[in-house]
Amino acid sequence: MDELINNLLKKYKTNCPFELSRALGIHIRFMNLGAVTKGLYYRKLRRRFIVIHNELPLEWQRFVCAHELGHDRLHKGINRFFLEESSYFSPGKLERQANLFALKLLSANSLPDQDESLNSYYLRIGIPPEVRFYTQD
Template sequence: MNELIHKLVRKYRTNSPFDIAEALGIHIRYCDLGPTTKGLYYRKLRRRFIVIHNGLTPEWERFVCAHELGHDRLHKGVSRFFMEEHSYFFPGKFEMQANRFAVLLLSEGQPPLTDETQEHYLSRIGLPKEAALFFDPKTEH
């Protein structure tokens, strides 16, 4: 997964999931997805879409866009919903992979500073504090 992310960032010269999605021809839409769904990815008639809940903070919008972009890159042909972590839905293997993809993409090229707390690091790179659940210290930058 790290190599895939490095290639995307090198090719598109950004780690912005919005810019990468646009370059890949993925359409981004916003709408009310209800109280438990933050985003979704789907294909229709050869067109790809990322739909983001319109009530999210900018940090969550970035994370959800990166998560759904992860589904596009990792799980070709599979539409998956990104459910709130506080619901009764247990994220399966695909969801955990998309969460890791999002964290790795959004932290690409921005390693933690010496003695920087994880909370401060997440805030500095614009990730929601809940993203700490998806960090793996053995594979991080």
């Protein structure tokens, strides 16, 4: 996963998931996805789509885009839904991998300052602090 992310950063010179998705030919759409779905990734007729819940705060839209980009890069051919953590669905291996991909991509080229808490670090680089719950096994 680290090599995959490093190759994306090197080739496209950005860790912005929106820019990377567009550069990779993935169509991004925003729409109301209801109360529990934050985003989804799907393929249709060899076209790839990321759909992001349009009522999410900007930092969540960015994280969801990175998460769904993770599905595109790591889980080719599998359609996925990113469900609210309070749903009754336990995040499986593929979801944890996509979350870790998103976290690594968004934190690329940035390290926590000495004695900086994880929450402060996430806030500084624009990652929702709740993300730590999404990446745990």
